Amino acid sequence: MIIGETIKQLTTKHPDKIAISCDRKQVTYKELHTSIHFMKQQIVTVLRSPMKKKVAFLLENDHQFLSLFLAISQLGAIAIPLDPKWSKDDLRYILTDCSPDLFIGEPIIPNIVSLSLQEFTEQKAKSLPVQDFSADHLFYIGYTSGTTGKPKGYLRTHSSWIHSFSVSDQVFNIENEDIVFAPGPLVHSHFLYAALHALHIGATVYITKKFHANAVHQTLTTYPITILYLVPTMFSALNDVYSKTGSHISHLIKVISAGAKWQTSLKQKAKVLTPHAEVFEFYGASELSLVSVLDEKGYLKNPESVGRxxxxxxxxxxxxxxxxxxxxxxxxxxxxxKLVFSGYHNDQKATNEMFHGSFATVGDLAFLDDQGYITLVGREKNMIISGGLNIYPEEVEKVLSTLSQIDEVTVIGLEDTYWGEKLVAVIKWQEGNRLTNQQLIQFCKQKLASYKCPQQFIELESFPYTTSHKIARKEVIKLVERKIEQARM
Structure with a gap:
């Protein structure tokens, strides 16, 4: 089976069922199938024989994104979605790295066949050739956001996501009667996966061009959405809306979260905002897919873990x-x-670092308990060495996040002539709340070993984020260094 193969069958079974809803524009399964067929004809017109060829595109987060992605996949070509929020330098680097046979979007670099979406759709359509390829073929190259270095393209086969769909069916028990909301950017694999899995099983998927907490909250309270995919920062934003409106979300039965560990306070807020929903935290990566899941029973047994x-x-x-x-x-x-990726595009060194025999790693450090629960300690690449001692910033962040006055926090290491790296906590306060440095120091000394206590606390009004809504550590370091430099002037 390949990605998108079920769409034709689903169109026959329920042609008028809503497949995609994006900001009140709805597309039925029949209309989706027609759109995919049209996109396939356009691709064949431009590329003639699209098998194994690479098609990059820079589109809005809407139904055309999904139609084009599915058309590319069904032709045996390789889809490379790009993010409008990436810098021009990153976009140039990525297009140079992947060298697509076709780029759909406004031209960025020369020597690549580039068509705007309008030019692409106006091509004179040709009939489709018979495609013969297996589930082991590549269908997708996704690029990391590049906040910790140059973006890397991770390679995905059809079979890796088809197997992932099967696991999701078992773990989350999502059915075709469900209405799934994936309000994040489709260029991020978490939300793209959510949308494609929903379409694979014949469910209805809601997406939105941009995540705006007020609009997403209104959608969730207006329509009978049953499944919500998000990351913790999104839930915090939705809870802020609830605190102002008092309107909780009653239809949801499942919240599926990835990207970061939920704090206890967030879990407590979830019981109020989404009273009938079970929160599933899953640990994984773009390269690994699903690894572990923490459901509510698991949370009662080992709340600090990321599940089994x-x-x-x-x-x-x-x-x-x-x-x-x-x-x-x-x-x-x-x-x-069988869910893991196939390596990095044009980066054999990074691929070799990932794979050790039949096992793969993204460098996360963790431990297992006697019941198989996995607890993450930190990421190897985030480790800070201060005074010759190894410190995992995630551990310090977890402690500081328990303070109700703190909205968000990240811990970084800044170059220091004495310590090697100085531990700095960067804090965004809850509105109207603030603690003194002395109060923060005393709190940390109660909860952490002395060498893990931050040596400096710096306030930011807002954090920079990656496209997957994670705090961008590298950008935070730049902001803090700039702030320190300005203070010295």
Whole structure:
């Protein structure tokens, strides 16, 4: 089976069912199938034989994005979605790196066949050739946001996501009667996956061109949406709307979250904002797909964990010497499954660093308990070495996030002549709330080893985010360094 293969069958079964709803514009399964067929004809007109060819595109977050993506996939070509929020330099780098056979969007670099969406749709359509390819073919190259270095393109086969769909069916029990809302950017694999899985099983998927908390909250309270995909920062924004309107979300039965660990306070707020919904936190990565899930039963048993491995996924925690770590011992987390990616485009070195035999790792450090629950400690690349001691900023962030006065926090290491790296906590306060540095120091000393206590606290009015709504650490460091430099002047 390939991505999008079920659309034709679903069109026959329920042609008038809503497939996609985007900002009140609705597309039925029949209309989606027609749109995909038209897009396929246009691609064949331009590329003649699209098999294994790369098609990059820079489109709005709407139904045409999904139609084009599915058309590319069904032709045996490779879809490369690009993010309008990326810098021009990143876009040029990515297009140079992937060298697409066709780019749909306004021209960015020369020597690439580029057509605007209007020019693309105005091509004289040709009949479709017979396509013969397997589920092991690539269908998607997704690029990381590049906040910790140059963007890398991760390669995905049809089978890796088809297997992932099967796991999602088992773990989340999403059915074709469900109405799924994926309000984030489709260029981010979490939300693209949510939308494609919903269409794969014949459900209705809601998307939006841009995430605006007020508009998303209104959609959730107006329409009978049952499944919501998000990241924790999105939920915080929705809760802020609730605090002003008092309008909770009653239709939801499942909230599926990824990207970061939920704090206890957020879980408590979820019970008020979405009283009938179970929150599923899943741990994974664009390269690994689903790894583990923490449902509400698991949360009661081990709230600090990211749950247990999902069916078909084998997790191994290994020490630096490569040997399997003992229960409770911290090591690097490795994953073996049919869900993992196929490597990085044009980057064999990074691919080799990811794969160790049949196992893959993104460098996360974790430990297992005797019931199989996985607790993340931090990410190897985020580790700060201060005074010769290893510090994982995620641990410090978790402690500081328990303070009700703090809205968001990230911990960074700044170059220091004495310590090597100085531990700095960067804080965004809740509106109307603030603690003194002395209060913060005293709190940290109660909860953390002395060497893990931040040596400086810096306030920011807002944080920069990646396209996946995570705090962009590299950009935070630049902002803080600039702020410190200005203070010295």
């Amino acid at each position: 491995a999902v069916p078909g996924v084998e997790v191994s925690i290994r020490r630096l010497d490569g040997m399997r770590a003992n229960i409770g011992e911290i090591g690097k987390l490795f994953v073996k499954s």
